[in-house]
Amino acid sequence: MPELPEVETIKRTLEPKILGRRIENAEVFYCSIIKCPSVNEFVDKVKGCSIIKLRRRGKYLLIDLDNSSSMIISFRMTGQLLYVDKNNVGYPYDRHTHAVFKLENGVELRFRDPRKFGRIALVKTSEVENTKEILKLGYEPFSPEVTEDMLFQFFKSRRGKIKQLLMDQSFICGIGNIYSDEILFYAGIHPERTSNTLTIEEVRAVYNGMVKVLNEAIEQRGTSIKDYVDGKGDKGSYQHLLKVYGRKGEKCCRCGSEIICTKVGGRTAHFCPHCQK
């Protein structure tokens, strides 16, 4: 679930709570969430370290520690990283809590994930950019290199469906199923349009939609449809502003036609058949 706006919100909500805090202990209850190294080694290395920096790359959250190692956290569909303060630290772990970081002053960071798809890797900070996960990421959507012209050239060079290209993390990272639908609605582009058929005007609309939708979603602190909550356990509110995602059968806010839902590359795609060509 967490796409760029959600991971950015998790980062922003955790930062003031955990920056500079020492990890006194760590416990892992579901071993598969630790991608590397071994669970024992992970716990040993993390123990006693202070958190010196939080970063986001695409949909990954990076937590730098003061022993020159970094956690690379992937939330996948249902992962959560929750700050638990002193008043709630006695609250028992539920069955979806797979790892706990006990911080100084008796507070905790709990990693929950009902679907168990989320992963945490621990690597040398200097090697973060060379890990398989991070290496394959393309541009950040707000990077200055991403421009209308750059998008136009890229779309021209490919023949995939526009929705799938927007979700291709090796091109632009951070956009998933929800925001690709919303961006394409904004742009008035059908999700199955072959990318090289887009005119420069249409690409401009996609670019503007990407910037607008992602910025608004960050402002609204993400989209909470099911599981997503930020680092403090609070829901976001962009779900109220979604125009097409999850609105199958409802009327398009622009033209009143019925929003429909199909599959594009195995993923659900919501769109207005009248507004999106």
Next chain:
DNA sequence: ACGTTGTCCTGTCTGC
């Protein structure tokens, strides 16, 4: 090189 499909999991929704 690219696109498609299956897999990892559990919770929830849909339809019979």
Next chain:
DNA sequence: TGCAGACAGGACAACG
């Protein structure tokens, strides 16, 4: 009501 099956926001491997 109960239950089986479909389906879910992601990423990756295997295959054609």
